[in-house]
Structure formats: structure tokens, C-alpha cells
Amino acid sequence: MNVTVNGVTHEIEGGPLTPLLDVLREELGITGPKAGCHQGSCGACTVLVDGEPRRACLIPSVYAEGKEITTVEGLGTPEDLSAIQEAFIHHYAAQCGFCTSGMMVAAKAYIDRGGTDDPEAIQEALGGHMCRCTGYAKIIEAVSAAARGDSFDLTTTAVGKYTTMTTGGAE
Amino acid sequence: MATASLSAATDVVVPGSADEAIAAFGDGDDVLVVGGGTIVVPEMTYGRLRPGKALMLARTGLDGIERNGSRTTVGAATPLEELTGLPAPLGPCAANVADVEIRSQATVGGNICAGEGHEAPRGDLQGAFLALGATVRSAGEGGIVEEPLEEFLPKRRHRLLLSVSYDEPAAGAFAGLDRPHTHDYTALAVSGARATDGTLRLAATGAGWWGVRLPSAEAAADDPVAAGEAALSDVDPQDDALASAWYRAKVLPVLVRTVLDELKGAA
Numbered sequence: 001m002n003v004t005v006n007g008v009t010h011e012i013e014g015g016p017l018t019p020l021l022d023v024l025r026e027e028l029g030i031t032g033p034k035a036g037c038h039q040g041s042c043g044a045c046t047v048l049v050d051g052e053p054r055r056a057c058l059i060p061s062v063y064a065e066g067k068e069i070t071t072v073e074g075l076g077t078p079e080d081l082s083a084i085q086e087a088f089i090h091h092y093a094a095q096c097g098f099c100t101s102g103m104m105v106a107a108k109a110y111i112d113r114g115g116t117d118d119p120e121a122i123q124e125a126l127g128g129h130m131c132r133c134t135g136y137a138k139i140i141e142a143v144s145a146a147a148r149g150d151s152f153d154l155t156t157t158a159v160g161k162y163t164t165m166t167t168g169g170a171e
Numbered sequence: 172m173a174t175a176s177l178s179a180a181t182d183v184v185v186p187g188s189a190d191e192a193i194a195a196f197g198d199g200d201d202v203l204v205v206g207g208g209t210i211v212v213p214e215m216t217y218g219r220l221r222p223g224k225a226l227m228l229a230r231t232g233l234d235g236i237e238r239n240g241s242r243t244t245v246g247a248a249t250p251l252e253e254l255t256g257l258p259a260p261l262g263p264c265a266a267n268v269a270d271v272e273i274r275s276q277a278t279v280g281g282n283i284c285a286g287e288g289h290e291a292p293r294g295d296l297q298g299a300f301l302a303l304g305a306t307v308r309s310a311g312e313g314g315i316v317e318e319p320l321e322e323f324l325p326k327r328r329h330r331l332l333l334s335v336s337y338d339e340p341a342a343g344a345f346a347g348l349d350r351p352h353t354h355d356y357t358a359l360a361v362s363g364a365r366a367t368d369g370t371l372r373l374a375a376t377g378a379g380w381w382g383v384r385l386p387s388a389e390a391a392a393d394d395p396v397a398a399g400e401a402a403l404s405d406v407d408p409q410d411d412a413l414a415s416a417w418y419r420a421k422v423l424p425v426l427v428r429t430v431l432d433e434l435k436g437a438a
Binding site: 015016017019038039040041043046052053054055057058059060062063106124125127128 | 181183185205207208209212213215216217225227229269270271272273275276355
């Protein structure tokens with residue numbers, strides 16, 4: 001069985017009922033999707049399946065065959081962050097970070113399908129994602145900013161100021 | 172993890188059509204039907220389900236909503252999210268299920284057939300379809316059968332649901348406890364519909380181990396307060412992970428009253 005993740009096709013050994021999350025993390029070593037609850041309740045494992053946000057823990061591998069899977073690793077690189085990743089850094093939308101990859105993947109899907117900066121619409125779109133740090137206000141601010149197309153200069157707003165996550169090293 | 176060995180022990184069938192699915196289902200003995208997988212995949216992950224055969228419905232073409240005059244037919248593999256824009260009670264009932272990611276993956280067939288879980292009742296849509304007087308087509312022992320949903324529910328585990336059909340009502344209403352966060356099940360909800368011939372049906376989800384009609388409340392419908400109290404004689408609420416029986420008994424009359432008031436307003 002073949003599964004395509006972030007543009008790379010992998011032949012996998014896991015059985016057809018093995019959750020996609022286990023294939024990604026245990027077999028392919030792609031650990032952006034987090035194993036929070038393994039029952040679809042937390043949203044931390046969310047990936048894009050042909051562009052649609054889905055819980056990787058609920059998808060039997062056989063359903064992923066022939067689909068394009070995108071994890072948070074596929075959104076951008078440290079040298080070339082995607083807009084939603086920049087917004088999360090700028091707005092301090094990650095605390096412990098466990099929910100962040102699922103949140104960003106779901107937010108990307110929301111924005112890609114024309115989602116606006118309306119906080120209620122964002123809450124609806126991200127309603128399946130838990131942040132145990134309760135950092136929802138900052139997360140919604142970040143998604144709103146990305147939906148508006150705000151741009152950020154992370155060399156002044158982020159590095160060494162709001163986060164230890166750097167784009168080139170804190171000065 | 173455990174799921175890998177489970178997978179190896181399970182014969183996984185991915186039929187490419189409804190006919191292939193019906194043939195593979197056979198009499199349903201030791202067959203687990205997987206629609207979207209939102210309910211049964213965790214059950215397998217945690218080792219609570221160990222089927223001999225898993226029948227995967229995603230590529231059977233059993234999805235879609237068809238309208239023929241006033242009759243609507245919903246395929247078993249239709250995602251719940253596709254129902255959310257439909258009139259009450261079905262649309263708002265579907266919108267009350269979990270979140271958009273779950274609704275986009277979970278299927279109507281899985282929801283109707285799930286029924287009781289180990290921790291709480293399931294089958295969020297059962298009440299809405301009961302209120303609509305829905306019929307279901309299913310396959311299994313004895314071939315393909317079409318029958319009222321009420322008769323199907325007790326034997327749903329042994330049948331392959333193909334579609335569910337109902338006539339558009341003259342008016343419909345839905346009231347439920349606030350949608351729980353993420354992937355949870357309906358703690359308590361009431362659906363009501365007045366058919367074009369004037370027949371009123373009320374049904375509850377979460378007041379027993381599967382959806383139930385509320386005939387005593389229907390009989391007292393002219394007085395919504397009395398109907399709400401009467402509904403308590405139609406149900407057997409239980410304590411579970413979502414709510415206590417005491418709480419459900421307190422809230423059910425309120426939900427019945429709300430639905431009847433809404434139906435009156437729509438008259």
C-alpha cells in the first residue's frame with residue numbers, strides 16, 4: 001500500500017486498518033501530527049487529506065491510499081514559513097505547542113477555502129481542536145491575521161521577544 | 172501497536188460498488204461495517220473491537236442525497252456535514268454533532284447503526300429520522316428489506332444499511348443540549364416533525380440506549396408543558412459519561428416544550 005505524504009510517496013507496511021496517525025509517526029517518523037487522544041477528541045493529529053482537514057487517528061490507512069496527505073511539516077520550512085506559521089509566531093499562538101500543528105493545518109484549510117477573519121467562523125472551523133493551555137484567544141488572533149493576509153517582520157516581532165522559535169537565531 | 176496485529180487478523184474488504192458490499196456483507200456474521208471510521212476506528216485502536224472481517228464503504232458509491240418529489244433519500248455513506256443545510260429537524264440535528272472535521276468524515280449509516288457505546292448512547296441522528304417517520308433499506312439475512320427505522324434499530328448491528336428515506340415534513344424542529352466540544356455524542360436532544368397529513372412525531376436521542384419515539388408526549392402535544400412531563404413516561408434515561416439520568420429527566424421536558432413551541436410557531 002502506498003501513501004503520499006507532503007509530496008513523497010511511501011510504501012507502507014502497516015495493515016489497512018492501522019490508523020494513518022500510527023503510520024505517519026511510528027513507521028514514517030513524521031511526528032508533526034501529535035498523538036493526543038487516539039479517538040478523535042483533541043484534534044492534535046489533524047492532517048490534510050486532499051486538502052481537507054481530517055483526524056489522522058480516525059483514518060484507516062486503506063482510506064489514505066491514493067490521497068495526498070499534508071502534515072504540518074508540509075506547510076513550510078524554517079527558512080520559508082507559511083503565512084499561518086508566521087502568524088502563529090507573531091501572535092504568540094503556541095504555548096506548549098502540542099495542539100499547534102493540528103491547529104495550523106486546520107487553519108490553513110479554513111483559509112484556503114476562503115475563510116475570513118471573523119472570530120466566530122474561525123471558532124466553528126477549529127471547534128474540534130483542544131488547547132490545554134487554553135490559548136484560544138491568541139490562536140484566533142493568529143488565524144484572523146493570516147486570513148486577512150497580514151504580513152509580519154519576525155526579525156523584530158518574534159525572535160528573542162515572544163518566542164524561542166527562531167527563523168535564524170536570536171540576536 | 173495493537174492495531175497492526177488487529178489488522179493482520181482481520182480480513183479487510185474494500186468493495187467498489189453497493190452490490191459488491193452487499194455480497195461481501197453476506198449475513199453479517201462477524202462483519203464490522205466501516206463508514207467514515209470515526210466511531211469504530213478508536214474502538215479497534217483500544218482493542219474493544221476485533222472483527223473477523225471489516226467492510227469498508229468509502230468506495231461503494233453509497234453516498235449522496237437524492238430528492239424525488241417530496242421524498243428525500245440519503246445514502247448510508249453520506250457524510251453528516253452534507254446534512255447540515257437541510258431543514259429541521261435533520262439539518263440542525265446534524266449540525267449539533269461534534270465538529271466540522273468529524274462531520275465531514277462520519278457517515279449517516281455509521282451514525283444510525285452505532286447505537287449504544289460502552290460509555291454513552293450514540294446515534295445522534297436517530298431521533299431526527301424517527302421524528303421524520305423515516306424508512307431504511309438494508310441488506311443482510313433475507314436479502315434487501317425496507318422497513319421503518321423504529322423496527323430496524325434493534326437489529327441494526329446485523330444489517331448493512333444502504334439508505335434512509337423520508338418525506339419532507341410540513342414543519343420540523345430540533346432542540347438539544349449545547350453541542351459538546353469536539354468528538355462527543357449527543358447527551359440529550361429532541362426532534363419533532365409535523366407531516367403534511369398532520370401527523371406529529373416526537374423523538375429523543377440520548378434518553379435511552381438508542382433513539383426513541385415519545386408517544387405520550389405526542390398524545391399531549393396540544394399542551395407543551397404537559398407533553399414535556401408526559402415524555403418522561405416514554406424514556407428510561409441512564410447515568411453515563413455524558414450526563415446523569417437525573418439531569419436528563421430534568422431537561423427532557425424543557426426540550427420537548429421547546430420543540431412543540433417551535434412547531435406551533437411554524438404552523
